[in-house]
Amino acid sequence: MSSGFVTTKDGVQIFYKDWGPKTAQPIVFHHGWPLSADDWDNQMLFFYAQGFRVIAHDRRGHGRSTQTDTGNEMDTYAADVAALTDHLDLKNAVHIGHSTGGGEVARYVARAKPGRVAKAVLIGAVPPIMVKSDKNPGGLPIEVFDSFRAALVANRAQFYHDVPAGPFYGFNRPGAKADQGVIWNWWRQGMMGGAKAHYDCIKAFSETDFTEDLKKIAVPTLVLHGDDDQIVPYADSAPLSVKLLRHGQLKTYKGLGHGVCTINPDVVNPDLLAFIKA
Template structure:
């Protein structure tokens, strides 16, 4: 397997396909998944002539099942180490859900020349949890419920999420894919319970407001208006107002996991932005 070892001894697994001379596209997955969640997009952009890279966040997939460092500062530092190890320049960083937070946190801190553009898809920024300064957020009890379900029966929780709200399979008339549900469960159960538990705090309570303001490259923000995991009103609609060079595209009726359910719609829009 291809891995790098970070400064704290964590092994980060990654895939790296395509010519090393091609423009790199780096994919950042959501919680509690892995690089495998990007298979469709990686194959699509490989065919378009790009170098495609996806890593398993620490504690997820094939990376070390870490007990510590499961927060955004370390996630972004891991990405910086991966970018340096692979000597990535002029890269496009695409993040879904938690991965969108990772992208914002990394891109705001990236070395000059490393990043050309960024894409946030169904992403958690600016901040998910409700507070006095974020009255439209989700109550902390929602995330406490996630933690309780993970502790009680992680395997069942990781069936319930994709079967229901993640892909919108709980909506009337939805075209349900058992393969997508099984693949979500497979990816989730590969990771570490402690890291996944910690990551709930990382994706729900990290405030990415200053990250979004600091990003100087073009940012594409994609969100389904039927996203039941990261509600659009308190995420994409706010994030689009904070970035300097942002483009917002809203997809009517599409769910949180729309890269899996509707790649025929999402992939061409990603390609147009990267080429544009």
């Protein structure tokens, strides 16, 4: 099966791709907001060519999955991943999450059945928690996320152009050359999903506290983050996550931004491969 759907307990259809030998070690990719499994095309092709079984799903309300108006929060996202890994009976898998997908990985791996997960990777990921509070003084003010919600409601199509054309890939930096194909592909993926699910997911990625999840994760975990990330600020995420992980490794990409998997696969893919094979 190269692609298909798994139906969750609440009747939601989760779309997934599943390429490569069923006997090979599985790598499961978890995308960021508001994207889809297609955001992992480069990594899927790279690791498929290396002989791995590669799997990526569209989070509920995103991509080709059901456009849900309920369950758009981290506990349900993790339960959906569990339904997928049970359906495919994945063992000894490596779970790789970018941005919101990194939060999904943290929550799923912390709760996964024994034998399901071998390693985890968080890339430009939202843990431990993004929003500013007394406990998290280095976080982003709630007004930042309120502005995301307001922009989504006012004109989602324009918002979904402005994010990749600017801060997501760092195309707003002096001297940066914008890649129009990358911008259009981000827009295409975003507009495939449901507005209600995307609206709810802003709260999920910004206000969920993953501190206890990170503490529970027992498998080796690689944390990759660009120090010029304008979406998930570096200082309040990657170094704090590594401190909470039992077996965490931090790799900082000097001068790189949020969308490193798309813009810098020549840097990211070899690091992922080395970690998986170690």
